[in-house]
Amino acid sequence: MNKKTIKDVDVKGKTVFCRVDFNVPMQDGKITDDTRIRAALPTIQYLADQGAKVLLASHLGRPKGQVVEELRLTPVAKRLEELLGKKVVKVDEAYGAAVKAEVDKLNNGDILVLENVRFYPGEEKNDPELAKAFAELADLYVNDAFGAAHRAHASTAGIAEYLPSVAGFLMEKEINVLAKALDNPDRPFTAIIGGAKVKDKIGVIENLLERVDNLIIGGGLAYTFVKALGHEIGKSLLEEDKIELAKSFMERAKEKGVRFYMPVDVVVADDFSNDANTKVVDIDSIPADWEALDIGPKTAEIYADVIQQSKLVVWNGPMGVFEMDAFAKGTKAVAESLAKAEHTYTVIGGGDSAAAVEKFGLADKMNHISTGGGASLEFMEGKKLPGVQILEDK
Ligand SMILES: Nc1ncnc2c1ncn2[C@@H]1O[C@H](COP(=O)(O)OP(=O)(O)O)[C@@H](O)[C@H]1O
Numbered sequence: 285m286n287k288k289t290i291k292d293v294d295v296k297g298k299t300v301f302c303r304v305d306f307n308v309p310m311q312d313g314k315i316t317d318d319t320r321i322r323a324a325l326p327t328i329q330y331l332a333d334q335g336a337k338v339l340l341a342s343h344l345g346r347p348k349g350q351v352v353e354e355l356r357l358t359p360v361a362k363r364l365e366e367l368l369g370k371k372v373v374k375v376d377e378a379y380g381a382a383v384k385a386e387v388d389k390l391n392n393g394d395i396l397v398l399e400n401v402r403f404y405p406g407e408e409k410n411d412p413e414l415a416k417a418f419a420e421l422a423d424l425y426v427n428d429a430f431g432a433a434h435r436a437h438a439s440t441a442g443i444a445e446y447l448p449s450v451a452g453f454l455m456e457k458e459i460n461v462l463a464k465a466l467d468n469p470d471r472p473f474t475a476i477i478g479g480a481k482v483k484d485k486i487g488v489i490e491n492l493l494e495r496v497d498n499l500i501i502g503g504g505l506a507y508t509f510v511k512a513l514g515h516e517i518g519k520s521l522l523e524e525d526k527i528e529l530a531k532s533f534m535e536r537a538k539e540k541g542v543r544f545y546m547p548v549d550v551v552v553a554d555d556f557s558n559d560a561n562t563k564v565v566d567i568d569s570i571p572a573d574w575e576a577l578d579i580g581p582k583t584a585e586i587y588a589d590v591i592q593q594s595k596l597v598v599w600n601g602p603m604g605v606f607e608m609d610a611f612a613k614g615t616k617a618v619a620e621s622l623a624k625a626e627h628t629y630t631v632i633g634g635g636d637s638a639a640a641v642e643k644f645g646l647a648d649k650m651n652h653i654s655t656g657g658g659a660s661l662e663f664m665e666g667k668k669l670p671g672v673q674i675l676e677d678k
């Protein structure tokens with residue numbers, strides 16, 4: 285990464301406005317997965333150890349510019365305190381006189397968690413007045429919120445106009461892993477693209493086709509490709525208006541010498557439910573009234589073989605409706621193959637694929653699980669992330 289990081293600046297005695305992505309899943313006021321808090325610890329710990337006064341800013345959920353009691357960052361600050369084993373102060377606003385008064389009380393190495401930045405309408409509008417108000421609290425801006433790096437908001441982008449701005453360690457790691465994969469991959473390089481809609485993955489498939497050796501397609505989006513090959517797909521997901529695009533992707537793969545893998549068999553169901561009747565059929569035999577909700581065992585075996593032979597695999601999107609056990613086998617087989625591939629560097633592109641790997645208890649077997657779903661997707665599309673662009677070049 286050609287951006288300055290916290291290692292390139294002196295932070296001792298400085299007040300640092302550190303944007304993190306503490307947008308964690310919550311249920312009944314409890315954090316159900318603290319991965320994102322843990323992922324930010326190296327930066328927070330380093331800043332504190334170096335003698336900075338650390339202000340932590342994050343969004344939580346989508347409160348749309350107003351205070352939503354359940355979306356306060358208080359439980360997050362508490363969890364952070366437990367993880368760090370040291371006192372963390374929490375304030376109920378994110379800028380202004382009351383916050384400034386708390387900041388003035390901080391000693392070097394102290395940590396203060398600000399309130400949910402999306403309680404203010406200016407945040408998502410990237411309002412310069414709000415950005416300035418955030419900047420007035422601090423001497424330095426650190427962006428460690430990779431998961432929100434595709435958002436040009438006041439605390440992820442605007443603030444950098446008013447303060448020296450550098451990346452945190454999580455941001456640096458995420459960008460380095462993804463950039464290495466796209467620009468200088470170890471080969472064979474395989475991308476596995478699944479999930480629900482072709483529409484959401486067009487940019488990623490387009491960009492990856494220029495870079496990979498193998499492209500594996502699965503999930504609901506596969507059936508638009510299957511249809512494009514002339515097979516009947518019954519009631520499986522279809523985006524009629526993307527059939528021509530699917531054809532053009534397959535043609536482009538041929539031109540580029542990219543091996544394009546599609547399901548050869550599938551699990552079909554007579555209902556979109558865990559207790560539906562199911563059977564495994566070949567890809568050219570999907571019954572008219574049934575829908576394909578997972579890849580079949582032959583397909584899973586082929587995909588697993590390709591994974592074992594790859595040096596680098598990037599995975600985005602499940603192979604089937606993995607939330608229901610009846611249709612989780614294909615996604616599980618891919619996850620297990622990745623877990624077992626010792627000579628393969630495995631990158632999980634956030635979102636549902638990360639959730640699937642967690643669900644199967646295989647997270648610690650992956651080399652890199654991105655903390656950003658949308659952000660890693662946009663990066664893999666070749667888009668510039670605003671939260672990175674605004675940081676100072678090395
Ligand atoms: N064959 C299928 N039919 C319908 N939905 C599917 C199928 N395969 C996967 N899905 C659904 O796709 C969803 C994930 O899609 P998406 O949001 O595009 O993935 P990601 O979050 O990994 O980018 C999951 O909820 C999953 O149930």
Ligand SMILES: O=C(OP(=O)(O)O)[C@H](O)COP(=O)(O)O
Pocket residue numbers: 305307345346431432435634635655656657658659
């Ligand atoms: O959870 C997030 O996105 P993700 O689910 O795509 O990884 C980020 O915190 C960004 O949140 P947002 O999509 O409300 O801007």
